[in-house]
Amino acid sequence: MQIIKGSRRNVLIFKNFVIKIPSFKRWVSFIRGVNENLEERYWYSADGSRKRGTKWNKSLRLAEIYYADRFGFIVVSERLDTSFLLNSNLYDEPVVEPSKKDKFEKDLNYLRDLFKGYQFYDDIDPRNVGYRGNDLLVLDYGYTPSTSDCYIGT
Numbered sequence: 453m454q455i456i457k458g459s460r461r462n463v464l465i466f467k468n469f470v471i472k473i474p475s476f477k478r479w480v481s482f483i484r485g486v487n488e489n490l491e492e493r494y495w496y497s498a499d500g501s502r503k504r505g506t507k508w509n510k511s512l513r514l515a516e517i518y519y520a521d522r523f524g525f526i527v528v529s530e531r532l533d534t535s536f537l538l539n540s541n542l543y544d545e546p547v548v549e550p551s552k553k554d555k556f557e558k559d560l561n562y563l564r565d566l567f568k569g570y571q572f573y574d575d576i577d578p579r580n581v582g583y584r585g586n587d588l589l590v591l592d593y594g595y596t597p598s599t600s601d602c603y604i605g606t
């Protein structure tokens with residue numbers, strides 16, 4: 453198991469699934485992490501009926517959520533393949549494996565077209581996407597402007 457410390461959430465990576473919990477490093481990261489988990493949960497159960505999959509659709513280009521609690525403490529979702537990225541360091545420029553670059557750029561632009569107008573659109577970048585087989589999907593779709601620095605500080 454690998455642990456990735458994102459800026460807002462800690463992500464535990466298992467073979468077939470990932471677990472996202474808010475970061476405890478700073479209060480604001482925690483609040484953002486909770487908010488992002490809840491944003492992602494919107495896709496899991498949009499109407500609060502606790503019935504899974506009201507918004508879900510296998511063809512949705514988003515990593516599938518298997519479980520998300522109503523407090524934003526935990527999101528469990530499918531693990532995607534991010535091996536096209538050569539550097540996994542969150543703070544350096546992402547580098548895509550040269551042989552995969554052309555297809556990757558095309559796939560990324562496809563996602564950007566698809567999700568134009570959604571809150572997480574601005575956050576669609578190489579570190580927030582991954583492959584399920586041949587399809588590139590968004591794996592981090594929790595971003596909202598309301599949790600950006602200008603609203604709740606740093």
Ligand SMILES: Nc1ncnc2c1ncn2[C@@H]1O[C@H](COP(=O)(O)OP(=O)(O)OP(=O)(O)O)[C@@H](O)[C@H]1O
Nearest residue numbers: 456458459460461463470515530531532579591592
């Ligand atoms: N479903 C997934 N499959 C594979 N890797 C994942 C998945 N979800 C997250 N990761 C890995 O964990 C990292 C951080 O996850 P995510 O972007 O969802 O958290 P975050 O708190 O929003 O981080 P950041 O603020 O750095 O964007 C991703 O860049 C990716 O490398």
Ligand SMILES: [Mg+2]
Nearest residue numbers: 458579580592
């Ligand atoms: Mg991210």
